[in-house]
Amino acid sequence: MKKIILTLFSLIAIQALTFGQQEVKSNDGKTVLLYGDGTWLYSDSIPLYNIKATNITKLELPKTNSKDKIITHTGYSLLYNETHEQANWVAYELTKEETNKLFERTDKFISDPKVKTGTASENDYEGSGYDRGHLAPASDMGWSANTMAESFYYSNMSPQTPSFNRGIWKNLEELVRTWAIENNTVYVVTGPVLTNGLQTIGQNKVTIPNYYYKVILDYTEPNIKGIGFILPNTGSKEQLQYYAVSIDSVEKMTGIDFFPLLQDDQEDLIEKTLCIKCWSWKNIKTAIEKNENKAAESVQCNGVTKAGEKCKNKTLNISGYCYQHETQINSDNPKGNTEEIKNHSNEPTKSSSTSVQCSGTTKSGSRCKRMTTSSNGRCYQH
Incomplete structure (x- = not known):
């Protein structure tokens, strides 16, 4: 079936792909999302209205091995990778109420006291040309003084090009806050795609990722849904939809099992489905950010x-x-x-x-x- 469908697509379209997905039409008029690795799926799959939510504690945490030590802070959890001197992932629940930013950025970058092996430092980033890019955004942590301060731990930083960190990555972070408000609660997992052979900065040899990912789960009825993103560590003028992928695609690239606490049938359906039209794509820069905290x-x-x-x-x-x-x-x-x-x-x-x-x-x-x-x-x- 897969091979038959792919023969209907233009070879030019396949060759033109960089990393994001591209919409193409099959002969029967259906819209299909085609990826650079040759995989595909139907765009705008049926919304997941038939899924019933259950009460799950720490739903945001990916699957870990028994030897993995999860570090838990007030606003987020993380799994630190000592080899790459940054987190494999950070995960947190973001509620509508928590988007109400009561505290401004501290901009006080400090070592994470819970990482006993030590983290990166200011000296690693100084003069490198890379931003100290937040994985859990400071603006998601503005609901308390403690969470804001913890968001500036170096365990939550990763080397990002300025055009990426201050551009499309920031746009995605703002969009996730919009989704938290629209859907009351979302579960977010973010991290770098870490592989061997990448360039490093500083004396601690902090790895410079080529790609970053973010997966988001809306587990509020009736429109339960999930979505993933994989973005190159460079500036981009593409729309965020271009980088949208299924959660399964992010799992394949990172080797991380997201939202393992979901029932197996729910996890399978949510993570293989990409429904672009199920999400809003306009960042509303909420009144909460603009007015309600002033x-x-x-x-x-x-x-x-x-x-x-x-x-x-x-x-x-x-x-x-x-x-x-x-x-x-x-x-x-x-x-x-x-x-x-x-x-x-x-x-x-x-x-x-x-x-x-x-x-x-x-x-x-x-x-x-x-x-x-x-x-x-x-x-x-x-």
Whole structure:
């Protein structure tokens, strides 16, 4: 059957494939997705409405061997690969509520204390030309100060080209957040495709992957479904649909068994089916990100300084705490033991009554998009 179908396709179309899938028409008018390795499947397969969800704990975790040590953080879990100095995979559940970003990026990259063999470091990436690319995105971890801080562990980083990390990879991360909101909950597994013979950076010889993958499961009735992506580690102007594949295809390339806790018949149906039209493809940049975590006007921070005085910073965070005192939210001990983040001048921050866009410039040369009430017109980073 497979050989008969393939004879109906243009050889030119086959030769033109790079890595993503390409839609072609069979003689009977059906749309088929054709892949560079010669495999194919029908596009827009029947939605999985007949699947009944069951209560499964840690559904996001891939299958592991008994010798594998899964590292669990507050917001995500990972399996670290010491040979390649990065994770084989990171996995987490992302709910609609967790897309409500209450905490800004820390940009404080640190070693993962739970990786006893040590991780990559700043020196490995410095001057390499590669970004410290998040596997579990910081924007998926903004629902608590702890999860945001943990997202900057080097165990969650992988060398990504800037055009990839800041381009199509970022677009996919934003789309997954849209899906979490639309479907209430999604289960996400992300990682590099690690093979022997790849180039490395730094003294720790951190492997530079040629490809990255992401698989997403929506296990909420009635439209239970799954989808995978395999993207080359380079900039791309292609639509994300071009890189969409079945989860089975990602398993074949990585050797990882995703969502093994599903019932066998459910796992088989979900992972072999690719239904492009079952997912939305427009990132809505949700109102939650844009508005719901910002107050209508800036207010004085509720935090308490080390000197025991009320913080004088202004903030737009709905929590009522500025970035320096976010760790005091819901704390029984406002003064806490957490070291406060100091501004670059080591002087108390003077605040204006109106928030403005930061006038600072990022490393990529773009204007900073953060809002600030500082009288000098710059956010804490600039």
